[in-house]
Amino acid sequence: MWIDTHCHLDASEFDADRADVTDAAAAAGVTGIVLPAVAVANFDVVRGLAHTDPRCVYALGIHPLYSRAAGQADLDELRRQVTASIDDPRLVAIGEIGLDFFVPGLDAAHQTWLYAEQLKIARDFDLPVLLHVRKSQDQILAQLRRAGVRQGIAHAFNGSHDQAHHYVTHGMKLGFGGNVTFSRARQIRRLAAELPIESIVLETDAPDIAPAWLSDDQFGEQHKARNTPAEVVGVARVMAELRGVSERELADTMWRNSVAALPRLAAFADVMAPR
Template identity: 30%
Template sequence: MLIDTHCHLNDEKAFPDPAAELAACAEAGVEKVLVVGTEPEDWNRAIALADRFEPVYAIVGWHPNYTANYDPSTLPALEQLLGHPKVVALGEIGLDYHWDYAPHEIQFQALRDQLALGKRLGKPIVFHAREAYSDLLDVLEEDASYRYLFHCFAGTKEEAARAVALGGYFGVDGPITYKKADELREVMRSIPPDRIVVETDAPYMSPVPFRGKPNRSAYVAYVNQGLADALGISADECAALTTSNTRRFFNLT
């Protein structure tokens, strides 16, 4: 059985029928789906799905690309939601230098405020980083007492080594299946296997053979196969490995 550790099933435009998506997951051997809320309205949609469907769990936090609207007064509400029994992590938080949606100083404020909240609550933290790994790792190396997962890791081997030293886990997505992703596959081989989980980021980053089409959580099996090929193990071994890693990181039963 597989677990999709990161998707956006709460995107109502992309997934107007979440029940049908979860039925497809069950047919594909995907037993759980972790849905990420990226800003206050999105948090509530993610948790509503977790309340409605047994296989769904939620992750909530201020995504860096939405922090142009960041308001520290939302933190008490976020803290309350993080106490929900099916909210398994704070995220996806971090830094994004690819897009110019939010000033860097606001992204840093939101990052530091949420790190403090995560530390106080003892919640696992899921990071988004795009063209910003060095600066994010600089912040994290100030205090290595958190539990970290780097969603859709796309850094270098050197940046991966820094994250490993912090005890970080790594999310692998559709790009592991891309023909020209040899560098990513090499990075994944440099990471301890007990630190890797699989995810889709659906509806984004579809794996081969669905590139150019909307992604679905059921396609996490293709990500698992791509990772298995990169690591030189069977798909069943990879599924057992990544599912065990996911349960451990998110405290799932």
């Protein structure tokens, strides 16, 4: 019934019980999980996970936090692997790519180059993008416009209402997850409640950004608990309350929005679409 549009199921936090985690998600009503890669080194892992579980699909890309070690050879390998996998229906996007101007020590110019080159790959293969947009909303959008990429998801969106409007106008969906469950996250909750419902998709970013009920801090200042894809059900419940809609109505809308952002999901409607 629910789709988690951003989950790092390959992370080491799941090594001990990955099958149990996906089984728990299925039991909770999670029928689709999108697995973004973060570096060339885990391309095969996320692809393999997506092919072992009918609920999972994947994306290939180089995350900005892995940009220090990434160069032209990595971009060449990304293009080679996308070329080899383009007929694989479980490859749904280029991602996770983008810019991070919050973490110290990352070279802004190098990040931007790497991001822009990956946008070219997305454009060349007509694939949407899964975007990391931390403290970089305007710069991310500028590169999207320059490359002509107009489809995908701005994951864990935390920009202004004006920035959200520009992303939506450009054709992007905005991902909301654990942060929306904290009462003190007023800006995020306001966006979740007021943006056009057609602009929103749900996610967890598991194992990160645990929701309020898993956090060790009632004010949402910490997210140390392990998040899992099953928690997208709770995020959906909070979103339905904020929007004043039924969970069934929200599920139908989130499916349509997820397919609009990642059109290859449509091939898995028999597994993932709300029933």
